[in-house]
Amino acid sequence: MESEMGKTANKELIQAAYQGDEQRWTAVTQRDAGADGVFWYSVRSTGVYCRPSCGARPALRKNVAFHDSREAAEQAGFRPCLRCKPDQPPLAERQAAIVAQACRLIDAADDGAAPDLDSLAAAVGVSRFHFHRMFKAVTGITPKAYANAQRARRVQAGLAQQATVTDAMYAAGFNSSGRFYAQSPAVLGMTPGAFRAGGRGARIRFAIGACSLGAILVASTEQGICAILMDDDPDVLVRDLQDRFPRAELIGAEPEYEQVVSRVVGMVERPELGLDLPLDVRGTAFQQRVWQVLRGIPAGRTVSYAELAELVGSPKGARAVAGACAANALAVAIPCHRVVRNDGSISGYRWGVDRKAALLDREAGK
Numbered sequence: 001m002e003s004e005m006g007k008t009a010n011k012e013l014i015q016a017a018y019q020g021d022e023q024r025w026t027a028v029t030q031r032d033a034g035a036d037g038v039f040w041y042s043v044r045s046t047g048v049y050c051r052p053s054c055g056a057r058p059a060l061r062k063n064v065a066f067h068d069s070r071e072a073a074e075q076a077g078f079r080p081c082l083r084c085k086p087d088q089p090p091l092a093e094r095q096a097a098i099v100a101q102a103c104r105l106i107d108a109a110d111d112g113a114a115p116d117l118d119s120l121a122a123a124v125g126v127s128r129f130h131f132h133r134m135f136k137a138v139t140g141i142t143p144k145a146y147a148n149a150q151r152a153r154r155v156q157a158g159l160a161q162q163a164t165v166t167d168a169m170y171a172a173g174f175n176s177s178g179r180f181y182a183q184s185p186a187v188l189g190m191t192p193g194a195f196r197a198g199g200r201g202a203r204i205r206f207a208i209g210a211c212s213l214g215a216i217l218v219a220s221t222e223q224g225i226c227a228i229l230m231d232d233d234p235d236v237l238v239r240d241l242q243d244r245f246p247r248a249e250l251i252g253a254e255p256e257y258e259q260v261v262s263r264v265v266g267m268v269e270r271p272e273l274g275l276d277l278p279l280d281v282r283g284t285a286f287q288q289r290v291w292q293v294l295r296g297i298p299a300g301r302t303v304s305y306a307e308l309a310e311l312v313g314s315p316k317g318a319r320a321v322a323g324a325c326a327a328n329a330l331a332v333a334i335p336c337h338r339v340v341r342n343d344g345s346i347s348g349y350r351w352g353v354d355r356k357a358a359l360l361d362r363e364a365g366k
Contacts, residue, residue: 016051024066027052034091039069042078049073054084088363096316098124099138102131105204106147117143136313147286196234202248206241207260208234213355214332217241218261219250224278228264228331230351232333244329272299277332283327289313290324293335299363305341326350332359 010198018024027035035052042049049067050056069074070080070087080087088094092232100121116121121131135143182241204226206219209232217237219227227244229237241250260277267275281288293311297303303311305325312321324346325336328350337356341347349356 015078021066023045024052025061025064028064029058040070040073040086041065042067042076047078048081049078049086050081051084051086051090054081054086056081056083062331084282095134096138098126098131099135102143103146108141138314138316141285141289144260146161161315187352202245203251204241204245204248205251205254205257207252207254207257207261208237209258209265211265213268215349215357216265216268218264220260220282223280225260225264225275225330225333226280226282226332227329229329230331230355231250264333271332271335271359279333281330283324286312286314286320287324287327290321291328291330292333293326294325294336294338297335297338299338302338302340302344303337303342304362305347306342306350308339338363 004044011165017022018027024035024039024041026032027043031053033053038048040051042065044063044065045059049070065076067076070118072078074087084091087354088096101124105115105120105123111299118128121128124131126134135146197199199241201220204219204221206217206227207216208217212214213230214232214235215230215237217223217227217229217234217240219229219241229240231240262274263277267273281291283291290308290312294307302330305322306315308321309315309317314320321339325339326348328334328336331351335348337359344359346353346360
């Protein structure tokens with residue numbers, strides 16, 4: 001989490017970038033959203049004041065004055081622009097608030113069936129098309145994908161809490177057992193009964209190998225590789241896998257599976273080669289979207305959490321994408337090590353910052 005000192009320093013840097021009238025006029029002509037909240041400008045010929053990013057017709061420079069606050073603009077006799085609404089929170093905040101309201105409506109659906117798109121749009125007071133586009137821009141996923149992810153969480157929680165699988169099915173909002181069982185493998189990675197039993201009945205093959213970064217555990221379901229874990233202690237890796245599937249049948253020491261481990265080790269040693277093996281990727285819709293974008297970042301390149309949030313389609317979601325990176329259980333195959341702080345420095349890594357630094361150095365040819 002960014003420190004208060006860091007936030008203050010960052011704010012000062014932003015303000016310094018728009019200190020003079022020349023820089024401010026450039027921001028206005030470029031409709032620079034980064035300047036919103038730093039200063040406001042007024043237009044003498046129209047009597048209004050605006051945000052720098054306002055999409056209104058450009059004013060003549062001679063008619064423009066700059067103000068350090070909304071209050072200063074209003075005290076000078078200017079009224080807020082009806083287009084950019086500078087007297088209200090920034091557009092991104094207003095959209096985030098609308099989306100948060102919609103998410104609460106989805107979460108609060110008593111029967112687990114999310115309101116349809118038209119109902120959600122009407123409830124938050126925007127058009128159907130605008131709401132869908134706004135929701136995806138803020139969260140990175142569609143309202144339907146969000147609702148499905150929430151239902152998946154209800155399924156998982158229900159299987160752990162309800163007396164029977166049937167009870168869990170209805171608690172999650174499924175009115176049809178056929179639909180429930182058809183969708184459950186994608187949500188759970190196994191049958192509902194096996195998930196409820198902590199993986200009972202699931203067969204997970206695994207093996208532990210060694211690479212230049214320490215011990216490495218690779219595990220697979222019938223669908224593909226479900227875990228690539230690294231640590232200095234092999235016993236820690238086995239306990240991690242057991243904690244994930246306490247009642248699954250863990251099958252180790254199979255000679256043919258050693259070949260899978262060797263291919264994964266080869267990818268760790270030379271990440272640019274990639275991994276041409278199926279993956280069993282489990283997570284929420286948003287996490288999977290983040291991981292999909294991460295897999296498109298080539299070896300030798302890095303992105304900041306803010307840049308990754310932009311790529312995911314959730315420009316205000318840097319913390320959310322950081323959480324998705326932390327939840328990744330497929331080291332290197334989903335390259336969350338290529339995500340760094342905004343200043344390029346190395347931040348936390350599930351398998352240790354030393355391993356992250358080593359991977360980045362290796363990919364940079366150092």
